[in-house]
Amino acid sequence: MSSHREAPGTSQDPVADSTDVYAFVCPDEPSKVTLICNYIPLEGPAAGPNFYEFGDDVLYSLNISNQGTAEPDITYEFQFETTILNPDTFLYNTGPISSLDDPHFNKRQFYSVTRTVGSTSTVLATGLASPPCNIGPLSTPSYATLAKTAIHRLPGGIRVFAGQRAEGFYVDLGAVFDLGDLRPFENLHAFGNLPARDGVNATAQVNVHTIAIQVPITDLTAGSPTIGVWATASRRKVEMRTNPPVETGPWVQVSRLGNPLFNEVLVPLGKKDTWNASSPANDSHYAGKVAHPELASLLNVLYPGVFPNLARYNKPRADLLAILLTGIPAGVVSPTYTTFTGTTQADMLRLNTSIPPSSSPNVLGILGGDVAGFPNGRRVIDDVFTIELRAIAGVTIPLVDSTFTPDGAAGVVTDGLTFDNYLPVFPYLGVPYSGYDVPNN
Amino acid sequence: MHRRDQKARPEAGGLTRRSMIASSAGVATTVAVTAVSPAAAGAMGRAEVPARLIDTPTTPIQADTVVAYVHDAARGEVTVIQGEVERTYRDPALAKRLLAAANPSSKERR
Numbered sequence: 001m002s003s004h005r006e007a008p009g010t011s012q013d014p015v016a017d018s019t020d021v022y023a024f025v026c027p028d029e030p031s032k033v034t035l036i037c038n039y040i041p042l043e044g045p046a047a048g049p050n051f052y053e054f055g056d057d058v059l060y061s062l063n064i065s066n067q068g069t070a071e072p073d074i075t076y077e078f079q080f081e082t083t084i085l086n087p088d089t090f091l092y093n094t095g096p097i098s099s100l101d102d103p104h105f106n107k108r109q110f111y112s113v114t115r116t117v118g119s120t121s122t123v124l125a126t127g128l129a130s131p132p133c134n135i136g137p138l139s140t141p142s143y144a145t146l147a148k149t150a151i152h153r154l155p156g157g158i159r160v161f162a163g164q165r166a167e168g169f170y171v172d173l174g175a176v177f178d179l180g181d182l183r184p185f186e187n188l189h190a191f192g193n194l195p196a197r198d199g200v201n202a203t204a205q206v207n208v209h210t211i212a213i214q215v216p217i218t219d220l221t222a223g224s225p226t227i228g229v230w231a232t233a234s235r236r237k238v239e240m241r242t243n244p245p246v247e248t249g250p251w252v253q254v255s256r257l258g259n260p261l262f263n264e265v266l267v268p269l270g271k272k273d274t275w276n277a278s279s280p281a282n283d284s285h286y287a288g289k290v291a292h293p294e295l296a297s298l299l300n301v302l303y304p305g306v307f308p309n310l311a312r313y314n315k316p317r318a319d320l321l322a323i324l325l326t327g328i329p330a331g332v333v334s335p336t337y338t339t340f341t342g343t344t345q346a347d348m349l350r351l352n353t354s355i356p357p358s359s360s361p362n363v364l365g366i367l368g369g370d371v372a373g374f375p376n377g378r379r380v381i382d383d384v385f386t387i388e389l390r391a392i393a394g395v396t397i398p399l400v401d402s403t404f405t406p407d408g409a410a411g412v413v414t415d416g417l418t419f420d421n422y423l424p425v426f427p428y429l430g431v432p433y434s435g436y437d438v439p440n441n
Numbered sequence: 442m443h444r445r446d447q448k449a450r451p452e453a454g455g456l457t458r459r460s461m462i463a464s465s466a467g468v469a470t471t472v473a474v475t476a477v478s479p480a481a482a483g484a485m486g487r488a489e490v491p492a493r494l495i496d497t498p499t500t501p502i503q504a505d506t507v508v509a510y511v512h513d514a515a516r517g518e519v520t521v522i523q524g525e526v527e528r529t530y531r532d533p534a535l536a537k538r539l540l541a542a543a544n545p546s547s548k549e550r551r
Contacts, residue, residue, distance in 0.1 A: 045541075236525075237522065237527065238508050238522055240502065240508075242501075242502050244501075246502050246504075246506055248506060248508060248523065248524065249508065249522040249523045249525065249527055250522075250524055250526070250527050251525065251526075
């Protein structure tokens, strides 16, 4: 998946498991950028009686580097607090929830937003309400309208939302982790004897918990229009299982996410937890795994004869090093296109805020000729699985090595999915699925 | 949410994550964990005063709880945590006292 359950540690800690990060110039407000990070992978909508929520004991951060050092020059921090109106019932809600302060809404979360620049922290807001989870027609009868009231406007043209949303990342999870099976190509798989077929979206009807903030571009940039973005989740160093529990000590980073699939696919199993606890500025340690990705080798093993040119290519993958670790310098894609943030190798989602939103976005981003999409930031619609799969299969090598001709399969390989449950406005991710409606028979 | 993987795992700083139980190579395996109030800590000082064993503490832990653990018994290093601040001292006497409290049947305890 993008980064769902991508490491041993986060797979045991869903509320601190960042699943996807998005950063894009808002199509409806091009003077602003929206930053999103999702948590809690694969939420089944029917999750009562204790529906999903953020961790009160987790510090959620969206980090922005604008000086080219891959250090967090600006950080937006989110901290949650859960309150229970009536502790003498087992019910999440004691009747229909018609508003965020409805007395039937028994278990609620509120959060604060703090902006830190250098050593100066400013609390932007406290006591912001999250919406309830989407339970069903009796409990949350007008969910879309209710959730919309949880979009909070802050001074300075900022909007924030923190709550449940429909999963926007789509992938044929069941096949991909069955020895790299791509159903549209499984007739070519080394271990299979199955006919090619359409992909199955394993995340089609699950939810996530979304933290989204929309800010003016000028709040994020400093000189260069290109910023680096990554999310982190941190926990206190010490927890004592007393009653009530005690958490103390410095915050310790337990989760990190920039580019989709970086930790999941490029970082080896024995280093994933360490990577999650480290800073992007130290990612040169992982450059070797980017320059020689294991998945490229596996493609040749799992699909014998399908990628002969890739199989013969043994140079370091300068295309992937640029896309994922430094950004693409000007002159590679076009004279003006660049996501370059400097020579520091760091896994960050890089967004050139001077590239305007596309009027006809292509889900394949740069591979589809749409320079406003991934890897220039990441929009909610971008099919990052297919983009990265094709890149690893060699389709982006000619950007840096004109002697290489990609295999025909590299330009068409996919897990065969499309998805369209998004909103045209903030917070852009779709209304979450209700537990009443999903699963259905 | 208070689920936690109790297995010690390495973190960037070389200690362990989500657990105070040090298990990495090169660190002495005997580790003591204690929580005391700041006032009590001040009164206790570093003297080798025999500790009185309390079977079950009856008062709740205070919000400003201090947590101390022996980071490296062989080097006499003790880490003290309060709030978001963590400090590690080389204090063999304190380390020895914590180890004795953790193993009340040992020679040090008698």
